[in-house]
Amino acid sequence: MSVIVTSIIVLGVIGIVGAAVLYVVAKRFHVQEDPRIDQVEALLPGANCGGCGRSGCRDFASACVKADTLDGLSCPASGNAVMKQIGEIVGLAAAETKPKIAVIKCNGTCDLRPQVARFEGAPSCAVLASLGAGQTGCPNGCLGCGDCVAACPYDAIHMNYETGLPEVSEDKCVGCGACAKACPRAIIELRNKGPRGMRVYVACSNKEKGAMAMKECKVACIGCSKCAKECTHEAITIANNLSYIDYEKCKLCRKCVDVCPTHAIHAVNFPVKKAPAPAPATEKLEEKTV
Amino acid sequence: MKLHTFKIGGIHPAENKIAAGKPIENIPLPAEVVLPVAQHIGAPAKPVVRKGDKVKRGDCVAEAGGFVSAPIHTPISGTVMKIDSCRTPQGMPVEAIYIKSDEADREADAEAMANRNTPKRSEIELATLDGKTIVNIIKEAGIVGLGGATFPAHVKLSPPPGSKPEIVIINAAECEPCLSCDDMLMREQPKEIVKGVSLLMRAAGVNRGVIAIENNKPEAIAALTDAAAMVSGIEVMPMKVKYPQGGEKQLIEAVIGKEVPSGALPIATGAIVQNVATAYAVYRAVVLGEPLMDRVLTVHDGTTGRNLRVAFGTILATLVDNKEPEKIIIGGPMMGRTASTLQTPMIKGTSGILMDGRYAHRRETENCIRCGKCSDACPMGLEPFLLSTLSRLQEWDEAEANKIANCIECGSCSYACPASRPVLDFVRVGKAKVMGIMRARAAAAKK
Numbered sequence: 006m007s008v009i010v011t012s013i014i015v016l017g018v019i020g021i022v023g024a025a026v027l028y029v030v031a032k033r034f035h036v037q038e039d040p041r042i043d044q045v046e047a048l049l050p051g052a053n054c055g056g057c058g059r060s061g062c063r064d065f066a067s068a069c070v071k072a073d074t075l076d077g078l079s080c081p082a083s084g085n086a087v088m089k090q091i092g093e094i095v096g097l098a099a100a101e102t103k104p105k106i107a108v109i110k111c112n113g114t115c116d117l118r119p120q121v122a123r124f125e126g127a128p129s130c131a132v133l134a135s136l137g138a139g140q141t142g143c144p145n146g147c148l149g150c151g152d153c154v155a156a157c158p159y160d161a162i163h164m165n166y167e168t169g170l171p172e173v174s175e176d177k178c179v180g181c182g183a184c185a186k187a188c189p190r191a192i193i194e195l196r197n198k199g200p201r202g203m204r205v206y207v208a209c210s211n212k213e214k215g216a217m218a219m220k221e222c223k224v225a226c227i228g229c230s231k232c233a234k235e236c237t238h239e240a241i242t243i244a245n246n247l248s249y250i251d252y253e254k255c256k257l258c259r260k261c262v263d264v265c266p267t268h269a270i271h272a273v274n275f276p277v278k279k280a281p282a283p284a285p286a287t288e289k290l291e292e293k294t295v
Numbered sequence: 296m297k298l299h300t301f302k303i304g305g306i307h308p309a310e311n312k313i314a315a316g317k318p319i320e321n322i323p324l325p326a327e328v329v330l331p332v333a334q335h336i337g338a339p340a341k342p343v344v345r346k347g348d349k350v351k352r353g354d355c356v357a358e359a360g361g362f363v364s365a366p367i368h369t370p371i372s373g374t375v376m377k378i379d380s381c382r383t384p385q386g387m388p389v390e391a392i393y394i395k396s397d398e399a400d401r402e403a404d405a406e407a408m409a410n411r412n413t414p415k416r417s418e419i420e421l422a423t424l425d426g427k428t429i430v431n432i433i434k435e436a437g438i439v440g441l442g443g444a445t446f447p448a449h450v451k452l453s454p455p456p457g458s459k460p461e462i463v464i465i466n467a468a469e470c471e472p473c474l475s476c477d478d479m480l481m482r483e484q485p486k487e488i489v490k491g492v493s494l495l496m497r498a499a500g501v502n503r504g505v506i507a508i509e510n511n512k513p514e515a516i517a518a519l520t521d522a523a524a525m526v527s528g529i530e531v532m533p534m535k536v537k538y539p540q541g542g543e544k545q546l547i548e549a550v551i552g553k554e555v556p557s558g559a560l561p562i563a564t565g566a567i568v569q570n571v572a573t574a575y576a577v578y579r580a581v582v583l584g585e586p587l588m589d590r591v592l593t594v595h596d597g598t599t600g601r602n603l604r605v606a607f608g609t610i611l612a613t614l615v616d617n618k619e620p621e622k623i624i625i626g627g628p629m630m631g632r633t634a635s636t637l638q639t640p641m642i643k644g645t646s647g648i649l650m651d652g653r654y655a656h657r658r659e660t661e662n663c664i665r666c667g668k669c670s671d672a673c674p675m676g677l678e679p680f681l682l683s684t685l686s687r688l689q690e691w692d693e694a695e696a697n698k699i700a701n702c703i704e705c706g707s708c709s710y711a712c713p714a715s716r717p718v719l720d721f722v723r724v725g726k727a728k729v730m731g732i733m734r735a736r737a738a739a740a741k742k
Contacts, residue, residue: 121386122635125657127717129687131724137385137635144387213380213388 042066045091049080054158056081056181075099082159082179105180105195107162107173111147112208112269114168118143118222134189142221145210147171147192156187175202175274196252202274203257205250207232209269212245219267226269232261298510300535301545304674306707308472308538308629310511311651314593314600315475319483321604324371324396324404328608329381329640330356331391335445337363342392348375352407353586356392359434365447365643366437367392370588370606372400384611384625384634391640394608415584421494429498429581436580437587437643442466442477442541442570443626445644448577451569452498454562460499461565464550465492465506465574467515468534468541471627474647476591477571479602481508481515484575485522491578493526498577499567504529505550506571509536538629539705543568545674557701587643596620597651605641611648612637620650628654629706658715669708669718675701679708683718686725695729702726 045066053061057080059068069078069091079088079102092099118141124133130152138144149169153162161177162184164170171184185193192210207226211218215227228246240254241261248270250261262272333339340357350356350369357367373396381391396404416424424432434449454460465488469477481488488506496504506523508516510533523529532550539545544555546568553564561568569577572590579585589606594614603614611625612618615637624631626646637648669679677698685694699722708718 122633127660127720129721129724132717132720135720135724135727136633137383138387142386217380217388 039070041070041094044094045069048083048087048090050082052082052158054082054181054183056179056183070095072097081105081181104198106175106178106198107180107184107193108196108206109147109171109173110192110194110206110208110210111170112224112271113141113143113146113222114170117224118146131189143211143225145190145212146222148190152187152189153184153193156183158183199257204252204274205255205257205259205262205270205272207248207250207269208271210247212247214246218246224267224269227267229266231264231266232270235260235264298533298535299549300537300540301548301674303676304672304707305537305539306672306710307536308710311472312475314595314602315478317479317600317602319479319591319602319604322609322614324408324606325609325613326401327395328369328371328606329391329393329610330367330369330608331381331389331640331642332357332367333389334367334642334644335365335439335447337361337447339390340364340367342378344375344392346375346377350375350394352404353588363447363450365439366435368437368586368588369394370608371396372403373397382636382639384636384639385632386635411585412583414582416582421582426498426500429494432581433498433577438573438576438580439643440570441572441576441590441643443630443644443646448569448573451567458562459565460501460562460567461503462551463492463496463499463501463504464546464566464568465504465571466541466546466568467506467508467571468546469512470509470538470540471629473595473649473651474593474627475600476593476602476646478512478515480572480575480591482518485518487578488519488571488575489522489526489529490582491574492529494577494581495569495574496528502528506531507534507546507550509534509540511536539674539703539707542674542703542705544703557698590643592645593647595647595649595651597653607641607643609641611639611641615648615650618650621652622655624649624654629710660716661714663714663716666713668711668713672707672711674705674707675703677702679718679722682725683721686721691729691732694725695733699726699729700733
């Protein structure tokens with residue numbers, strides 16, 4: 006009996022003393038935090054995707070509250086409306102940013118890019134990239150193991166097993182850039198989403214000379230610079246046998262799309278004109294799900 | 296007698312050295328060579344020839360691109376056709392010099408080949424060479440570590456200030472299964488190798504040299520012991536057969552019993568390690584005045600093996616009668632790298648072509664059962680299962696704290712894994728990433 010009673014008393018006293026110490030410490034060393042951080046954080050998606058360049062949503066929220074100006078601070082996942090609300094909370098004007106989307110700069114589907122080897126190892130692009138050119142002859146193209154899919158916190162990128170290439174879901178992608186960071190070949194680029202999703206880009210990353218590029222992939226950019234000559238807005242540059250369209254300068258005239266001899270330049274989400282443009286990624290997805 | 300070996304880890308894979316005992320065949324010079332500028336670790340060499348230039352056998356066609364780099368010499372006379380990209384066996388593009396010979400060139404080369412073993416320096420001249428001159432000759436001859444890592448040989452022979460070399464260790468372990476090119480070189484050229492070793496010792500300024508040979512090569516041990524008997528300071532040390540004995544750090548520990556501290560250079564123990572084929576190349580460079588233009592490699596297709604002396608720039612497919620086997624490994628089965636093509640030139644690091652069907656497929660992967668066999672096998676005392684997982688989860692800080700940068704990529708972990716997990720694949724990716732982070736941090740700290 007006495008053992009039980011003493012135990013209860015001893016434990017009770019320890020508990021009370023501990024509670025008192027914790028109370029004093031909590032009051033004495035209370036950290037005053039700006040309540041606006043919580044308010045801002047509540048507006049953010051909470052995916053901790055890192056698209057803002059911060060380590061997570063709370064870090065971004067505290068950066069917003071501490072900042073003198075909101076220039077350079079923007080949450081790609083929330084968009085301009087939420088940034089405006091954040092601006093109201095912290096009393097600063099939020100800069101308007103154009104929404105971005107991840108674009109796959111490789112179009113070498115299984116039938117267009119001949120396979121030269123078969124990889125049996127761990128299904129990881131990082132591992133395959135460390136071993137060499139991969140399963141096709143193209144040393145710059147998509148490796149097809151889906152590191153980007155695993156990296157996406159928004160479920161916005163998926164492998165299409167018929168083409169062997171990843172596809173970005175137009176409405177889910179927020180442009181955080183997690184996939185671009187995960188890609189060892191750096192073939193994913195964040196580009197302006199464009200008005201009504203219309204955008205023009207070079208769907209190739211092959212830096213080989215024309216003849217070699219054609220051998221490796223039938224839809225490779227061969228660096229012929231026809232597109233650059235055609236462009237009236239000086240948006241196209243050729244470097245390392247590869248064409249690049251500056252999305253800030255591009256006026257979406259689509260002249261380059263028509264002259265590209267290998268159809269490496271893609272125009273997506275445009276209304277159908279005389280010749281059907283290559284089907285945009287989303288339509289393909291819908292076709293499959295129906 | 297207790298044989299020397301390293302203390303922790305190690306495995307003993309099936310040796311499979313069926314090319315052992317097959318004499319080295321000299322492959323005739325090809326009519327056309329492709330010489331990639333990146334044949335070694337370090338900065339790629341810079342081409343010094345232009346399209347249309349005439350070159351002679353032994354001419355330097357690309358000079359060293361930095362201190363840790365090596366020049367490249369053409370093994371054939373001819374005309375530079377173009378400087379264009381070629382493919383590594385793994386399919387990655389690399390700049391290369393294409394040289395083609397005509398009838399007159401081939402005649403001149405045939406004569407040069409017939410006289411290639413006449414010494415250019417007399418014994419008296421050799422005796423007066425000092426260490427610095429020898430290191431310079433080695434540097435100019437484009438000699439790199441021929442064990443496979445292709446680290447420029449002159450860099451190791453020029454130790455940083457503050458370190459004092461005490462011993463030259465010649466790596467003749469050839470612990471890699473299937474390969475026997477070093478074995479055959481030792482059996483056929485023991486005197487020349489010993490000469491090369493004494494030149495290396497003089498270059499490093501030491502008077503002790505050890506030739507470490509695994510004792511599955513008794514003929515090589517006998518030949519070298521005979522040859523070394525006349526030279527003072529050189530000892531032939533038979534080693535226990537254990538992979539990766541030929542790893543630089545493992546070999547130093549096995550021979551002198553000192554561990555290379557983590558993050559330090561091997562010279563911290565006073566040892567300079569050079570491959571046995573490198574020692575032979577040093578002999579050729581110093582005594583015969585011939586730059587590094589060919590090497591011995593083993594071609595192994597599972598049932599037959601051959602040892603070939605091949606000039607650099609020879610297309611590998613021509614060595615195997617343009618066969619297209621199920622799987623090609625350049626190097627040995629442990630450290631070698633899978634190739635996707637043989638339409639690629641022979642380079643300084645090509646130690647073997649392995650086309651053994653037994654190595655063609657990976658076993659099916661199962662879950663990790665935490666048995667710890669990878670940790671037991673790791674010769675660096677690491678925990679490969681942990682590093683592999685950390686690398687997959689991209690926990691770079693944690694991976695660095697667990698010394699991922701110490702990994703020597705020997706593959707003992709993947710070999711030992713009963714679940715056939717691709718342990719090393721992920722560790723290798725993580726190591727590259729972590730070392731990149733460490734370098735960036737060091738560069739930032741310097742600023």
